[in-house]
Amino acid sequence: MATVSTLGYALLCVLHRGPLTGYDIVRRMRRPIGYYWTAQQSQIYPELARLSAAGLTEHETDSGPGPRQRKTHRLTAAGREALAEWLVRPAVVRPPRDETVLRTYALAMADPAAMREMYLAEAATYERQLADFTGQHAELAARGADDPGHPEFGAYATLEFALLRYPSRIQWCRWLADRLAQLASRNAPP
Amino acid sequence: MATVSTLGYALLCVLHRGPLTGYDIVRRMRRPIGYYWTAQQSQIYPELARLSAAGLTEHETDSGPGPRQRKTHRLTAAGREALAEWLVRPAVVRPPRDETVLRTYALAMADPAAMREMYLAEAATYERQLADFTGQHAELAARGADDPGHPEFGAYATLEFALLRYPSRIQWCRWLADRLAQLASRNAPP
DNA sequence: CAACACATGTAAAGCGTTACATGATTCT
DNA sequence: AGAATCATGTAACGCTTTACATGTGTTG
Numbered sequence: 363m364a365t366v367s368t369l370g371y372a373l374l375c376v377l378h379r380g381p382l383t384g385y386d387i388v389r390r391m392r393r394p395i396g397y398y399w400t401a402q403q404s405q406i407y408p409e410l411a412r413l414s415a416a417g418l419t420e421h422e423t424d425s426g427p428g429p430r431q432r433k434t435h436r437l438t439a440a441g442r443e444a445l446a447e448w449l450v451r452p453a454v455v456r457p458p459r460d461e462t463v464l465r466t467y468a469l470a471m472a473d474p475a476a477m478r479e480m481y482l483a484e485a486a487t488y489e490r491q492l493a494d495f496t497g498q499h500a501e502l503a504a505r506g507a508d509d510p511g512h513p514e515f516g517a518y519a520t521l522e523f524a525l526l527r528y529p530s531r532i533q534w535c536r537w538l539a540d541r542l543a544q545l546a547s548r549n550a551p552p
Numbered sequence: 553m554a555t556v557s558t559l560g561y562a563l564l565c566v567l568h569r570g571p572l573t574g575y576d577i578v579r580r581m582r583r584p585i586g587y588y589w590t591a592q593q594s595q596i597y598p599e600l601a602r603l604s605a606a607g608l609t610e611h612e613t614d615s616g617p618g619p620r621q622r623k624t625h626r627l628t629a630a631g632r633e634a635l636a637e638w639l640v641r642p643a644v645v646r647p648p649r650d651e652t653v654l655r656t657y658a659l660a661m662a663d664p665a666a667m668r669e670m671y672l673a674e675a676a677t678y679e680r681q682l683a684d685f686t687g688q689h690a691e692l693a694a695r696g697a698d699d700p701g702h703p704e705f706g707a708y709a710t711l712e713f714a715l716l717r718y719p720s721r722i723q724w725c726r727w728l729a730d731r732l733a734q735l736a737s738r739n740a741p742p
Numbered sequence: 743c744a745a746c747a748c749a750t751g752t753a754a755a756g757c758g759t760t761a762c763a764t765g766a767t768t769c770t
Numbered sequence: 771a772g773a774a775t776c777a778t779g780t781a782a783c784g785c786t787t788t789a790c791a792t793g794t795g796t797t798g
Contacts, residue, residue, distance in 0.1 A: 458587065523653055
C-alpha cells in the first residue's frame, strides 16, 4: 500500500464533509484550512490522482465547461478509515519557519528605529487578520458549531486556536517596538 | 549581484556575533535558532560557499582534524550591510504548516477518546519544552540580556516569544481534550 | 580499542512555488 | 465585447530532507 503524504491527508480532510471538485478544493484550501496548511493548484491535481489510484477517493466525471471533464471527488470507505487512523497518530513536528523571529535573533545589527517600524507594521497586519478570525468564529458559534457534536466543531476549534495565538504575537511585536524605542532614545538623547 | 535566499540570511544571522566554522553553525542552528528556523548540514555547506562567492562572508583555512581543511567563516563589511538591510525589510509571510491544527479541522471523523489522548500527549510535550525555554530565558536575564542594549538581547527576545506562545498552545490542547471528554461521555452514558 | 566529537563535503529524491496552457459559460 | 468565473492539467525551478562518504583526535 502506497504511503500517503501529509498533503494527501490534507485533501482527505478537506473532503471529509462531502464531495468536491478539484477547483472547489483549491478554494477551500484558503479559509480556514489555509491558516495552517496550504497547497497550490499544481500540487492538488496530481495528488488527487494519487489518492484515487490508492483507492482512498473516487470520482464521478461529467462534462462541465472547458476542454476537460469535471471530476467530483469523494472519500471511499478506505479513505475514511485511513483518515480516521491518521487523525489520532502523534503529529510529526515540522521545523517551524518564522522569518520575523529569525530576524529578531540578529536584531543587534539593525537600525533600531527602522526595526521598530517593521514590528509595528507586522502588529498592524496581524491585528487586521485577527478581526477577520473573530468574525468567522462568531459566525460559526451562532450556527452552534461551538458544540463538540456539531459537524463544524473542527473548523470552530481551529479558529479558537487563532484567537489564542494572534493576540500574543501582536503583544510580542508591540513589546519589541517599545524596547527599540527605549534603545533609540538612549543612543540619541535630546 | 546574486540574490540571497532566506537560508543565506539565516547563516548571516548565525554569524552576526562572531566567526564560526561550518560545524559550529550546524550546532548553533539548534538552540535557540532551531526553534524558528532550521537547516541540515547538507544545506549549510553549499550555502556558505555561495555567501563567500557573493562576498558576504570570508574564511580563513587551517588544517584541522580529518581529510579536509577547517574553515572559519566571518561576515565581511558587505555581509553586515546586507544583513542590516534585510533585517528591517517587511518579512515574507510563509504559509504555516501545523499538522495538529490540520487534523483538528477533520476531528469529527476521529474516535473522540483516541483523539483526546493525542492532544494530551502533545500538551505534555509542549510543557516539557516550555520548562526548557523558561530555564534558558532566566539564564539570559541573569546575564543582563533583558536589556535592549545587550548583545544577546535578540536571543532573549526570541525566547520571550516562545514563553508567550507555548502556554496558549498548551491551553488550547487541554481545552480540546476537555471537549472531547464531554463528547465521549455523551455518546456512551453510564 | 571502541565510541564519540570534530570536520567537510556530495547525491538522490521529495516537496512546494511560479509560470504556462487551454477553453466554455456567465456577468457587466 | 471584454472580464471574471469555472475547470483541469503540465513544466521548470528551487528548497529541504535523507542518506552516503571520509578521516583524525580525544576520551573511557
